[in-house]
Amino acid sequence: MSTVCSSRFFVGLCFLVLFHGSLAQLPGRLSGRSECQIEQITAREPNRRQVSEAGFSEFWDSGENEELDCAGVQVVRHTINPKGLLLPCYPNTHELVYVVRGEGLQGTVLPGCAETSEGGTDKHQRVYRYREGDILALPAGAVHWTYNHADKPVVLVALRDTSNVANQLDRNFRKFFLAGNPQSQMPQGKGHQGKQQQRPSWSEPKEHEGFNMYAGFDDGILQQVFDVEYEIVSQLKGFNDDRGLIVLAEYLHVLVPEEGEERRRDDNWIEQTICSTQLSANIGSPVGADVYNPRGGRISRLNSHKLPVLESLQLSAERGVLYKNAVLAPHYNLNAHSIIYITSGNSRLQIVGNDGSAVFDGEVQEGQLIVVPQDFAVIKKAGEEGCEWVAFKTNDNAITMQLAGRFSYIRALPEDVLVNSYNISPEEARNLKYNRKEGVVLSPRSRSPLKEAQNALLNTLFG
Template identity: 30%
Template sequence: MATKVVVGILLCLLAFKSLVSGVQAPERHRFREEAQQCRLERIQARLPSRWIESEGGITQVWNEANEEFQCAGVAAFRNIIRPNSLSLPKYHSAPMLVYIEQGEGFLGLDFPGCTETYEAQSGPFSRSSRRIRGDKEEDKHQKVRKVCRGDMIVIPAGTVQWCHNDGGQDLVVVAFMDLNNDDNQLDLRVRSSYLASGVPREARRRAKADDLVNIFSGFNPEFLAEAYNIPLDLVKKMQEERGDGLIVKCDEEMSFMTPEEEEEELSESPFSRREEDSNGLEETICTARVQHNMNTQKEADVYSREAGRVNILNQLKLPILRFMGMSAEKGHLFANAEYNLHWSMTDHRLAYVIDGEAEIEIADDYGNQVFKERVSRGNMFVIPQFYPSFARAGQQGFEWITFKTSNQPMKSPVVGYTSLFRALPLQLLEQAFQITTAEAQQLKQTRNQHTFLFPPSTSTREVLLEKE
């Protein structure tokens, strides 16, 4: 009798728990489900929808409210930073992957809770460096990274970032944001919080840039003066939203301490730091590697002498991506080469065209063609999860970067050596497609010498030879 009572109580508890879960779960996930309704009748190749002119460059923003961007939960922007100009310090609510499309410069990332690990000494024992001006005061700061074309940089959510162009040409930086990442608990909007300047209120209305604000402007000046223990005039300068915008022209040549210029012993090691200055994070995020160059041919993960190459960046190459849920791929197809028909099993993809042209076809998971366009430099388009896609390069080749919403992405190819057809029994193919044994064998063995990159077909080669 007692056993029956206990069992009855347990069943009641389980039923109550299921009822509560059934009521709460839909409400808890309602926003993400509504925001990610991927009912796309048509995907478009898009150019930036907003251009924000600044004294030192241009900020171009893709509209994250477009339905395919909402489906994937992603956003993107591009900064064009002119020589000796500075993209002002800011942070974002979502993690980012940043690709250096052109030029070179310095990138600063200030990780919360991490101490200054680079120190410029002044006095008789300091060593000379052409990166440190002698008339400057003693300075300490976190690591400043030299970046150049092909570099991919990982920026966690909330990390303060800035970028300076010290080269002779424009520095072009393309950024991808994963708005649907677990690190972002807000909505699927780009939220950029600037620690200096920002777009003035009137200019924000004209540029529809309500998200590009100076965070200090929302505080009482007297409160900030007391909190920082600084004069009120200095606080007003911190709060000022100047007309020079988000990228400013520097009054003088900027100088930063980097290991390339300064002796290694001047870079303070976490192990030599005084114990009272240590916060226990020095061997984790504070020293994590966040930079990887994707332009190196010798590190290509997929390579074909006739078709091109693909460089993959995932959590195995850059361990910090394990905690970010993101990855990337950079590809280069030769003229008229093809990228195998496939779909992604783990992630949405945001593709950006760096150079050249290609004809892209995408179908949805219902078999409807949702994209068939010739894309060119500067175009950006979304490929949702499980949507099959195919690419054929133009006469000048095709170079692109793909940002992905998974730290360990996986593809399923439909053609080639690892094709799903090769794994199916021959007789099954005969019955499924109502074809002969010879046709089924042809379907299994086609392109069996290739994986993802296909050289131009024989017919294409003949057309090219005729044109020559």
């Protein structure tokens, strides 16, 4: 018995070293393109779609988007219909997923972890619930699947960090499916029904050009290793499966701890450090917002201090809500690119590069994606309906520097530095430093008609 226990401990220890090592590699990201001349940034919608039996997937391809290519990321949006199952797969990069709408079940299989959920004859690794506003962390190489057990569609937006050091082969994204026939696409009209399905400009799927992983193995060997009949091996390979990436699973029952129920922990210290790792957190609720202005909106941030697994992924996220005509103070990211997805409403967005020219000055709307490169300054003003967004950031502890407001660099400078830098009077320097009492989220300011007319005249005369 002691020999068996020692053997299990040794195997578990090996899994700990190997898996933890793969997650906690030397922090950092591979360099992006050697040269990125970003003269213009565009707010983009997906350029490619794949329709499945129980939903559809829309892709922002980095090859057709210079900003995404330079940032070293890709983005996909999955819409999963009720009873839809996104098939088990594992990616070659870390992924960070935001739940735009709906609720469902997420399974992530971590190597070396025991089947802690038991019911009847079935045993499996833990499954957890997710809901709107959740961030899901998917480590590279870990097998994951997701299921919509509710009666409304689930919408997920996922960032794929192809420049992360976890992706050791090259900067291309690869997803290795373990079931189904990922290259198949449902005929138009058979899968998802909706107006976006008719968009003819989208190209044919490129990401999944083969079958699932079992398709490449010999039939006889698979029969031997699984100890099953040939018919099961044929189903495992999925050559004749035309359901796509998201399949209809009318009857899918798994063991899920009730909300708030603590997962049963084993005495094994290995499981307590790896297998119980928290892989999700909510940033959609107003409770716990990091920044709140009752007249302007709120900002909620999720970094590795709040969700430790993000330190291994080298990613973080931010959820923002601006009320009507409110402004997110101008700022820049010191150590990360920011990939912004608009979840509702609209706003005017301006992005300024290192030469002082605007590389983007326009409106961004629900469903659009835009990249703000590291150190590029950005300002956002909500429209009449307000604006909500999620921003994925390529650092687990992304840091911003404010260019206006109570926490800006201007507040930190001596008054005389402002006087001489901007050639203004001491009184004007004090106004610049102290007139705006708010910090990050700025409420709308109304000026008198006379003041507005004076500003308009000055802008006309002096640009």
